[in-house]
Amino acid sequence: MSEPTTELQSKNDTTLRKGGRGRRNEPVEVRNSKTLSYILRHGAAKEHLTIRSDGYVRVSELLARPKLKDLDLPGLLKIVSTDQKQRYQLGVQNEADELKSLILPIAPTQASDPAISLWIKANQGHTLKVDDLETKLITDPSEIPCAVHGTNLKAWESIREQGLSRMNRNHIHLASGRPGASGVISGMRNSSQILIFVDIAAAMAAGILFHLSTNGVILTAGDSKGLLPSAYFSLVERKINSGWEKIPLTREEVTPPAGGTPT
Numbered sequence: 001m002s003e004p005t006t007e008l009q010s011k012n013d014t015t016l017r018k019g020g021r022g023r024r025n026e027p028v029e030v031r032n033s034k035t036l037s038y039i040l041r042h043g044a045a046k047e048h049l050t051i052r053s054d055g056y057v058r059v060s061e062l063l064a065r066p067k068l069k070d071l072d073l074p075g076l077l078k079i080v081s082t083d084q085k086q087r088y089q090l091g092v093q094n095e096a097d098e099l100k101s102l103i104l105p106i107a108p109t110q111a112s113d114p115a116i117s118l119w120i121k122a123n124q125g126h127t128l129k130v131d132d133l134e135t136k137l138i139t140d141p142s143e144i145p146c147a148v149h150g151t152n153l154k155a156w157e158s159i160r161e162q163g164l165s166r167m168n169r170n171h172i173h174l175a176s177g178r179p180g181a182s183g184v185i186s187g188m189r190n191s192s193q194i195l196i197f198v199d200i201a202a203a204m205a206a207g208i209l210f211h212l213s214t215n216g217v218i219l220t221a222g223d224s225k226g227l228l229p230s231a232y233f234s235l236v237e238r239k240i241n242s243g244w245e246k247i248p249l250t251r252e253e254v255t256p257p258a259g260g261t262p263t
Contacts, residue, residue: 028070029075029078029079031070032068032070032071032075032079033079033083035067035068035071036062036068036071036076036079036088037087037122037125039057039062039065039067039068040055040057040088040120040121040122040126041122041125041126041127042126042127044057047065047067049061049062049065052099052119052121054099054121054134055121055122055126056091056099056119056120056121057119057120057121058117058118058119059073059076059090059118059119059120060117060118062076062120063076076120077090077106080120085215086123086214086215086216087122087123087125087215088120088121088122088123089101089102089120089121089123089134089214090102090106090118090119090120091118091119091120091121092116092117092118092119093116093117093119099119101134101214102118123213123214123215123217124171124173124213124215124217124219125169125173126169126170127168127169127170134213134214135211135212135213135214135219136211136212137209137210137211138200138204138209138210138211138212138218141200141201141204143212144176144200144210144212144218146176146177146197147174147175147176147197147198147200147210147218148174148175148176148177148178148188148195148196148197148198149164149172149173149174149175149188149195149196149198150175150179150188150189150192150194150195150196151192151193151194151196152191152192152193152194153193153194153238155194156193156194156236159196159230160230161230162227162229162230163222163227163228163229163230163231163232164196164222164227164228165222165226165227165228166220166221166222166226166227167226170221171211171219171220171221172219172220172221172222172228173188173217173218173219174188174198174210174217174218174219174220175188175217175218176216176218178195179192192239193238193239194236194237194238194239194247195235195236195237195239195244196233196235196236197233197234197235197236197237198228198232198233198234199232199233199234202231202232202234203220203228203232206223206232207223208220208222208223208228208232209221230249233249236249
């Protein structure tokens with residue numbers, strides 16, 4: 001989800017640069033997965049990797065980076081195929097074809113075929129500029145009957161004042177249901193303490209666009225300031241023990257001003 005990402009990216013960046021005491025004690029598979037996510041979402045340019053406008057990076061170049069020296073092709077395929085949130089998408093390209101999405105499983109011998117070129121991208125969560133992610137534009141609010149953002153108590157105080165912010169990412173992330181709900185793959189951390197439900201119809205009526213990623217995450221760039229104002233929050237709940245309780249919102253917080261999106 002779209003937590004305060006400036007802090008998030010800074011922590012990731014610092015840890016990866018310094019090697020990170022915590023990371024040294026992590027299993028290599030976990031460390032590789034976190035590094036892969038960081039590079040594809042935030043660090044491709046720093047790693048001197050060419051990233052296409054649709055977010056794809058060539059696998060052979062990615063695996064050649066020192067930060068992924070412990071990751072080989074079979075290991076990469078395992079990360080992609082077992083990722084519960086379906087964060088990644090593989091693509092294949094040969095000399096005659098455009099790059100096409102690759103459906104797993106695929107044998108490592110097939111993936112390493114010199115006649116094809118294997119690519120990989122993160123499905124969402126970028127701070128890198130990517131303009132052509134394979135997302136579906138939502139044209140009718142009924143397409144996403146539920147859109148909810150999960151966050152923590154500390155972040156909620158600023159969100160209540162200014163609305164959800166995409167921070168330094170390209171999008172604000174929303175899930176299509178509560179944590180653990182059937183069909184909800186990604187879009188929210190299960191540890192979320194606050195659930196913010198969004199009135200998609202009202203936001204769309206004000207000109208805010210929403211897209212659906214290939215792994216089911218609802219994405220929005222927000223308004224011209226990169227915000228999804230609290231006027232479009234239909235319900236906010238706080239976790240208590242094993243359940244949830246409603247947080248009352250003021251009239252100002254739930255009433256969009258005449259003319260559309262708050263400025």
